[in-house]
Amino acid sequence: MNVGSILNNDSPPSDHEKEPKQAVSSGRIAGESQSAHQRHSITNILNDTPSVTPEEPQTFVKPVVNANNSSSPPVQSSPITPRAVPIKRNSIANITNDRDVDITTGKETSFNISRQANSNNHHQNNHKIEQVDELTKIQQLKKSTKPKRYATPPIWAQEYIPPNKAHLVDHSEVENHNGSHVRTALSDKPVFDYTTTRSVDLQCSITGIIPPPSITRTMAEWIFANFSNINDKNRKFVELELKFGKIIDKRTGSRINLNVITECIFTDHSSVHFDMQVEEIAWNEIRKFLEELEKGYQEELRNSIGKDKPKRKFNTLDSDITDTFYQTGGKGEHIRKIRVSKDNNLTPPRFTAIEKERIADLYIHNPSSMYDLRLSLSLEMPVPEGNVEAIIAKNKASLVREKKRNTWTHAPTITQFDLTRVLIPHEAKNKHGKKIVNHDIHFEVEMEIDTPEVFNAIDKITSGTDTFRLEELVEVFVNNARVLNNRVTKLALP
Numbered sequence: 001m002n003v004g005s006i007l008n009n010d011s012p013p014s015d016h017e018k019e020p021k022q023a024v025s026s027g028r029i030a031g032e033s034q035s036a037h038q039r040h041s042i043t044n045i046l047n048d049t050p051s052v053t054p055e056e057p058q059t060f061v062k063p064v065v066n067a068n069n070s071s072s073p074p075v076q077s078s079p080i081t082p083r084a085v086p087i088k089r090n091s092i093a094n095i096t097n098d099r100d101v102d103i104t105t106g107k108e109t110s111f112n113i114s115r116q117a118n119s120n121n122h123h124q125n126n127h128k129i130e131q132v133d134e135l136t137k138i139q140q141l142k143k144s145t146k147p148k149r150y151a152t153p154p155i156w157a158q159e160y161i162p163p164n165k166a167h168l169v170d171h172s173e174v175e176n177h178n179g180s181h182v183r184t185a186l187s188d189k190p191v192f193d194y195t196t197t198r199s200v201d202l203q204c205s206i207t208g209i210i211p212p213p214s215i216t217r218t219m220a221e222w223i224f225a226n227f228s229n230i231n232d233k234n235r236k237f238v239e240l241e242l243k244f245g246k247i248i249d250k251r252t253g254s255r256i257n258l259n260v261i262t263e264c265i266f267t268d269h270s271s272v273h274f275d276m277q278v279e280e281i282a283w284n285e286i287r288k289f290l291e292e293l294e295k296g297y298q299e300e301l302r303n304s305i306g307k308d309k310p311k312r313k314f315n316t317l318d319s320d321i322t323d324t325f326y327q328t329g330g331k332g333e334h335i336r337k338i339r340v341s342k343d344n345n346l347t348p349p350r351f352t353a354i355e356k357e358r359i360a361d362l363y364i365h366n367p368s369s370m371y372d373l374r375l376s377l378s379l380e381m382p383v384p385e386g387n388v389e390a391i392i393a394k395n396k397a398s399l400v401r402e403k404k405r406n407t408w409t410h411a412p413t414i415t416q417f418d419l420t421r422v423l424i425p426h427e428a429k430n431k432h433g434k435k436i437v438n439h440d441i442h443f444e445v446e447m448e449i450d451t452p453e454v455f456n457a458i459d460k461i462t463s464g465t466d467t468f469r470l471e472e473l474v475e476v477f478v479n480n481a482r483v484l485n486n487r488v489t490k491l492a493l494p
């Protein structure tokens with residue numbers, strides 16, 4: 001045995017194989033019974049083995065070589081059947097020339113035309129059989145009653161359609177995943193034109209389309225992933241809010257420093273906490289800014305610039321509410337966090353209660369702005385009014401917050417701005433031992449998006465009617481936060 005024998009899967013030679021190759025017995029040449037070796041190489045793999053076709057016995061002539069390497073007259077052996085198919089030469093010349101190789105002499109002989117025709121007919125018949133089998137399989141698949149996995153292709157498999165073409169058809173009424181039709185409150189007209197720029201001599205990109213900002217797409221994907229898991233019956237209880245504050249490092253007690261200068265999403269929530277307070281001067285500046293926008297809008301109406309516009313830019317509402325927080329549930333039971341709200345503007349006051357469950361948070365770091373942002377998704381499930389009194393009587397309040405809030409709602413951007421002055425009471429005793437109440441005053445700014453519009457946009461994605469609406473809503477919503485952040489950041493500039 002040698003390396004070549006191992007590669008060719010040869011077994012050790014038997015006793016009769018060890019006889020001299022010159023011996024001839026039983027009317028055949030010794031050693032010719034062994035099939036030609038096919039080497040395990042790339043050429044053998046790439047070249048298909050031709051099929052063997054039976055043919056008439058042929059007479060082979062073997063030259064007898066003497067000790068002086070001089071050829072003796074050829075000796076004719078008895079007729080035998082060819083033992084192997086012709087060997088293919090691995091060269092372009094042998095492919096283009098229809099030549100065959102005689103195994104015994106090593107000389108090229110003419111290709112048998114009748115044999116070639118039989119082989120071609122054999123291959124054609126096999127090819128026709130394979131085609132019939134494939135057609136049969138396709139017909140069986142068409143007759144199959146197996147339900148389709150997707151009514152519409154998944155998002156990643158859908159064809160890309162530019163936003164300016166996706167809105168050519170009016171989809172003001174879309175069908176959501178439970179079969180009901182939902183009419184959107186806003187127009188389906190695209191918010192942004194992704195195919196034009198202000199400069200007429202410039203194109204927006206080599207593809208002719210402006211790609212969405214990566215942070216907008218990430219936020220849209222985060223919203224889609226979390227909203228898709230909410231049951232239809234709970235949709236009206238969903239709250240998606242964006243709060244202003246600072247991401248504080250737990251180790252240093254200061255705002256995080258990531259050595260970046262641009263807006264980014266921070267994912268390591270375990271090492272930080274979000275401080276949702278803003279300075280009083282910033283709170284007042286935002287309120288002043290909204291008032292300026294309303295005043296400028298009213299001047300446009302008086303100058304007849306916007307005759308068909310609404311009478312007000314913002315719908316405003318002032319509220320005075322006291323929130324009291326309770327934790328219900330005994331040992332081994334599910335702890336429920338209940339918020340009981342008392343409307344101080346009503347006489348007698350009205351009590352309402354909700355069970356608020358935080359689902360997920362997304363932190364957005366703005367190192368070049370005065371404040372960071374926290375996008376929070378929550379469920380606010382109402383508590384029956386008959387249970388409110390029992391909750392107050394049986395449980396001890398864990399926290400009390402008095403909220404004096406100014407709400408500004410801007411319908412064209414589906415955004416509600418809440419500017420809240422929070423008073424947290426603390427009981428103490430003066431030097432005479434008399435109990436007094438002090439208040440810690442905090443200022444908060446938050447924005448809420450119109451969640452029905454978000455669900456409508458998600459339904460459009462799942463139905464395949466519009467895959468860009470959600471990104472546009474997110475971009476508009478975040479742009480409002482950027483506008484406010486830019487306004488208050490100017491206060492810190494010299």
